[in-house]
Amino acid sequence: MxxxxxxAALALAVLLTAAACAKAEEPQAAPAATGTAGxxxxxxxxxxxxxxxxxxxxxxxxxxLKTAVVGFSQSEKEANPFRIAETKSIKDEAAKLGITNLxxxxxxxxxxxxxxxxxQLIAQGVQLLVIAPLNSDGxxxxxxxxxxxxxxxxxxxxxxxxxxxxxxxxxxxxDFYEQGKRAADRMIEALGGKGKVAILLGAPGNNVTTERTNxxxxxVKEKAPGITISFEQTGEFAREKGQQVTEQLIQxxxxxxxxxxxxxEMALGAVTALKGAGKEPxxxxxxxxxxxxxAVQGIAxxxxxxxxxxxxxxxxxxxxxxxxxxxxAAIPDKVIISDRDYTGENAKDSxxxxx
Amino acid sequence: xxxxxxxxxxxQHGAVMVLGLLVIVGSLAFDSFATPANAASVVVSSSFLAIxxxxxxxxxxxxxxxxSVGSLFVLGGVLAAYGSRHGLLAALLLPLAVCxxxxxxxxxxxxxxxxxxxxxxxxxxLGVRGLMLAISDExxxxxxxxxRTFAALGQNELLGLSYPVYVTIALALAxxxxxxxxxxxxxxxxxxxxEQAAALMGVPVARTKVYVYVMSGLLAxxxxxxxxxxxxxxxxxxxxxxxxxxxxxxxxxxxxxxxxAGGISGSVAGVLLLGVIQSIINQVGSLTSAFQQVVSGAxxxxxxVAQRLLSKAQRLT
Numbered sequence: 001m002x003x004x005x006x007x008a009a010l011a012l013a014v015l016l017t018a019a020a021c022a023k024a025e026e027p028q029a030a031p032a033a034t035g036t037a038g039x040x041x042x043x044x045x046x047x048x049x050x051x052x053x054x055x056x057x058x059x060x061x062x063x064x065l066k067t068a069v070v071g072f073s074q075s076e077k078e079a080n081p082f083r084i085a086e087t088k089s090i091k092d093e094a095a096k097l098g099i100t101n102l103x104x105x106x107x108x109x110x111x112x113x114x115x116x117x118x119x120q121l122i123a124q125g126v127q128l129l130v131i132a133p134l135n136s137d138g139x140x141x142x143x144x145x146x147x148x149x150x151x152x153x154x155x156x157x158x159x160x161x162x163x164x165x166x167x168x169x170x171x172x173x174x175d176f177y178e179q180g181k182r183a184a185d186r187m188i189e190a191l192g193g194k195g196k197v198a199i200l201l202g203a204p205g206n207n208v209t210t211e212r213t214n215x216x217x218x219x220v221k222e223k224a225p226g227i228t229i230s231f232e233q234t235g236e237f238a239r240e241k242g243q244q245v246t247e248q249l250i251q252x253x254x255x256x257x258x259x260x261x262x263x264x265e266m267a268l269g270a271v272t273a274l275k276g277a278g279k280e281p282x283x284x285x286x287x288x289x290x291x292x293x294x295a296v297q298g299i300a301x302x303x304x305x306x307x308x309x310x311x312x313x314x315x316x317x318x319x320x321x322x323x324x325x326x327x328x329a330a331i332p333d334k335v336i337i338s339d340r341d342y343t344g345e346n347a348k349d350s351x352x353x354x355x
Numbered sequence: 356x357x358x359x360x361x362x363x364x365x366x367q368h369g370a371v372m373v374l375g376l377l378v379i380v381g382s383l384a385f386d387s388f389a390t391p392a393n394a395a396s397v398v399v400s401s402s403f404l405a406i407x408x409x410x411x412x413x414x415x416x417x418x419x420x421x422x423s424v425g426s427l428f429v430l431g432g433v434l435a436a437y438g439s440r441h442g443l444l445a446a447l448l449l450p451l452a453v454c455x456x457x458x459x460x461x462x463x464x465x466x467x468x469x470x471x472x473x474x475x476x477x478x479x480x481l482g483v484r485g486l487m488l489a490i491s492d493e494x495x496x497x498x499x500x501x502x503r504t505f506a507a508l509g510q511n512e513l514l515g516l517s518y519p520v521y522v523t524i525a526l527a528l529a530x531x532x533x534x535x536x537x538x539x540x541x542x543x544x545x546x547x548x549x550e551q552a553a554a555l556m557g558v559p560v561a562r563t564k565v566y567v568y569v570m571s572g573l574l575a576x577x578x579x580x581x582x583x584x585x586x587x588x589x590x591x592x593x594x595x596x597x598x599x600x601x602x603x604x605x606x607x608x609x610x611x612x613x614x615x616a617g618g619i620s621g622s623v624a625g626v627l628l629l630g631v632i633q634s635i636i637n638q639v640g641s642l643t644s645a646f647q648q649v650v651s652g653a654x655x656x657x658x659x660v661a662q663r664l665l666s667k668a669q670r671l672t
C-alpha cells in the first residue's frame with residue numbers, strides 16, 4: 001500500500017467511526033418546562049429498612065454547600081435525552097441553590113477517562129462529588145483518594161460496587177428490576193396475556209440491562225405463561241441499532257406481537273423499522289423504558305403502547321441529600337426514586353413532564 | 356543556529372515545546388493546575404497510553420500501523436484479573452503470552468503475505484474484542500483482582516507516583532536505546548524509509564516486521580495488565596478507540612505516518628500533550644461534552660498543521 005493510500009484509508013476509518021458515533025436527534029418543540037415538572041420523587045417508605053449513614057459515621061466535616069467546590073462527573077456524551085436532562089438538572093439545581101463553583105467533566109464513554117476526570121476533580125479540591133458511573137467496577141483508585149480526603153460521593157443512575165458510607169455516601173437511582181416488571185405488566189395488558197414477544201436488550205455489561213431483562217422475564221413467567229419470548233438481541237441502547245435489529249426481527253419472525261425495548265432510543269429505532277416495513281401503528285405493541293419526549297409523543301401517535309419512566313433529573317434530590325447529610329441527618333445507603341408510567345391515557349397531558 | 360536547524364529542531368521536538376507552552380498557560384490560568392496532585396493524575400493516567408504508544412512508534416516507523424492495541428489493552432486487563440486468582444505470575448504472564456501471540460500472528464501474516472497492516476490489524480481489533488467478550492460473558496462478568504501483590508503493582512506509590520509511571524519510564528528509555536543504538540532499530544528505520552532498498556541491502560525485512568508487531572502486542576497487553584492492577588478489576592468496557600489515541604500521540608510526537616522517521620521521546624510528549632489538553636478542559640469545568648471534543652480536536656489540528664508547515668520550511672531551505 002502506498003503511503004498516500006494508507007493515509008487516505010486511515011482518514012476514511014476515522015470518518016466512519018465519527019459518523020457512527022453521531023446521533024440524529026429530531027428537534028423537538030419543547031414546551032416550556034415549569035419549575036417542578038417531572039421532578040424526581042423518592043419512593044416511600046424510602047430505604048428505612050436499610051442501613052443509614054451520618055456525617056459522624058462517615059468521618060467528614062461540615063461545610064457550606066454554597067461556597068464549596070462541587071464536582072459532577074458525567075459518564076456519556078450529552079447526545080441522548082437521558083444524559084442531556086441529567087447534566088442539565090445538576091447544573092440548573094446548582095445554579096438555583098447558589099453553588100457557584102460546580103465543576104463538570106464528561107468521560108465521553110471512556111472509562112479510563114472517567115477515572116482521570118474524577119481524580120482531577122479531587123485534585124482541584126472538590127468537597128462533594130456527584131458521579132454518574134459508566135461502569136460499576138474499577139473505582140479503586142478514585143475511592144482511595146476520596147476516602148483519604150473524606151470527600152462524600154453520591155452516585156446517580158448506576159451503582160458503584162463498593163461499600164456505602166465508607167467508600168461512597170449513597171446511591172440515588174431507579175429500581176431497574178422493578179422497571180422491567182412494570183414493563184412486563186404493560187406488555188401482558190397489551191397482548192391480553194398471550195403472544196410472541198421480542199426483547200431489544202441494552203448494552204451488555206452493566207446492571208441496567210441485566211435488571212431490566214430479569215425483571216421483565218420473571219414477571220412474564222409468573223403472570224403470563226401464554227407469552228413466549230422468541231427473540232432477544234442487543235440494540236446497545238442506540239436508535240440505529242434498535243432499528244437494524246428490528247428490521248432483522250420482522251424478517252425472521254413475521255408473527256411477532258410485541259417488542260420490549262430496554263430504552264426509548266431503541267424503541268424509536270424499532271418504530272422507524274416498522275414504518276419502513278409498511279406496518280400500521282399499534283399492530284405490534286411496543287413497550288419501553290425511559291420517558292423521553294419523543295417516546296411519549298410516540299404513545300400519543302399510537303406507535304408505542306406504554307413507556308415506563310426512568311427519571312434522569314437527579315439535581316434536586318442529589319443536592320437535597322447532600323444538604324441533609326451535612327446537617328447531620330442519617331442518609332439511607334440507597335435512595336430509590338419512584339418512576340411513573342406513560343400510557344395512551346396520560347401521554348398527551350404528560351408531554352410537558354417528559355424529557 | 357541557522358533557520359534549517361531551527362525548523363528541524365522544531366519539527367522533532369514540536370510536541371515537547373507545545374507541551375511546555377500548554378503547561379505554562381495552564382499554570383497561569385488555573386490555580387489548581389500545577390499542583391502535585393493534578394500533575395500526578397495526568398502523569399499516572401498517561402502512563403498506560405504511553406506504554407502502548409512506545410510499541411506503536413516502532414510499528415509506524417517501520418511503515419505499518421497497529422489497530423489492534425485498544426482491543427489487546429482490554430483483553431490484557433481481563434486476562435490479568437482472571438489470572439490473578441492464581442497468583443502474581445499468572446496475572447502477568449497470561450496477558451503477555453496471549454497478547455504476544457496475537458502480535459506474532461499479525462506480524463507473520465503481514466510479513467509473509469504482504470497484506471496491508473491496516474486490514475490485518477483491523478481484523479485483530481475485531482477478533483480480539485470478540486475474544487474478550489467471549490471470556491467475560493459478553494462483558495457482563497468483571498473479574499476482580501484477587502492477588503494483593505499484583506494489585507500493589509498498579510497502586511503502590513513511590514514519591515507520589517504509582518509504579519506504572521516508573522515502568523513506563525524504564526520502557527521508554529529501553530526503547531530509545533533499542534531504536535537509536537542497535538542494528539534492530541536501524542533496520543526498523545530502513546524498512547520504513549524504503550522497504551525494497553532495505554531488502555536489497557540485506558535487512559531481514561520479514562523478521563524485523565514480526566518483531567515489531569510482537570512488541571506492540573506485548574506492550575499493549577502489559578499496559579492492560581497494569582491498568583487492571585490499578586483498577587483492581589478487569590473492566591470490560593475499556594480501550595474503545597484507544598488505538599486512535601495512540602496513533603495520534605505518535606504522529607503529534609513527530610513520527611511520520613508514512614514511516615522511516617520519528618522517535619520515542621516525541622511519542623511520550625504526544626501522550627502527555629493529550630493528557631494536559633484533557634486536564635485543562637477539566638480545569639475549565641463548564642464545557643459541554645460536544646464542545647470538549649471540538650476543543651481537543653482543534654488542538655490536535657493546530658499541532659499537526661504546525662508540524663506540516665515546519666517540515667515544509669525545512670525542505671525549502
